[in-house]
Amino acid sequence: MLKINLLRDRLRHARIPALQPxxxxxxxxxxxxxxxxxxxxxxxxxxxSRDLANKxxxxxxxxxxxxxxxxxxxxxxxxxKQKKELESRIEVIEQLKRNQTGPVxxxxxxxxxxxxxxxxxSLKQNGLVLTIEGNFLRDEALPxxxxxxxxxxxxxxxxxxxFERDKSGDFTKFSLRCELAQKPKSAS
Numbered sequence: 328m329l330k331i332n333l334l335r336d337r338l339r340h341a342r343i344p345a346l347q348p349x350x351x352x353x354x355x356x357x358x359x360x361x362x363x364x365x366x367x368x369x370x371x372x373x374x375x376s377r378d379l380a381n382k383x384x385x386x387x388x389x390x391x392x393x394x395x396x397x398x399x400x401x402x403x404x405x406x407x408k409q410k411k412e413l414e415s416r417i418e419v420i421e422q423l424k425r426n427q428t429g430p431v432x433x434x435x436x437x438x439x440x441x442x443x444x445x446x447x448x449s450l451k452q453n454g455l456v457l458t459i460e461g462n463f464l465r466d467e468a469l470p471x472x473x474x475x476x477x478x479x480x481x482x483x484x485x486x487x488x489x490f491e492r493d494k495s496g497d498f499t500k501f502s503l504r505c506e507l508a509q510k511p512k513s514a515s
Contacts, residue, residue, distance in 0.1 A: 440475030457505040
């Protein structure tokens with residue numbers, strides 16, 4: 328016997344066809360907007376990541392430059408400190424040179440005034456008062472020495488403290504008190 332299924336054929340014709348989506352304008356616009364939005368977000372992510380990489384590179388360069396400048400600043404501070412030390416040493420040396428001129432000038436004028444047959448044994452300064460002690464062989468040497476001191480212009484007055492003949496009688500000792508006209512530079 329032969330059986331034929333007739334229902335099957337009916338089912339084939341009775342089947343509901345599968346739904347086919349219809350493309351509508353609104354759907355196409357929304358799909359397009361979605362794709363554009365994805366493209367925009369992708370571009371934005373790529374742009375921001377590129378900017379971040381650039382700014383990170385610039386930051387690293389600036390940080391390296393900052394460290395280099397800090398080292399240079401430390402060297403400059405060290406050099407300035409050395410410069411100040413050297414300048415203070417130079418100033419001290421210059422001050423010493425300036426201070427030397429007063430006594431040197433005084434001694435030069437004093438030595439220019441010393442005549443033959445007279446020599447100095449002691450020279451003491453106390454403020455503006457200068458005490459000179461020495462010896463002479465000839466009597467005319469002491470008055471020439473006193474007039475020479477007067478002519479230098481360094482002294483206000485020259486006063487003879489004493490003079491006395493040595494026990495042997497070969498020379499005469501003397502002492503002068505002189506007041507300086509102005510304070511020597513070294514006394515400052």
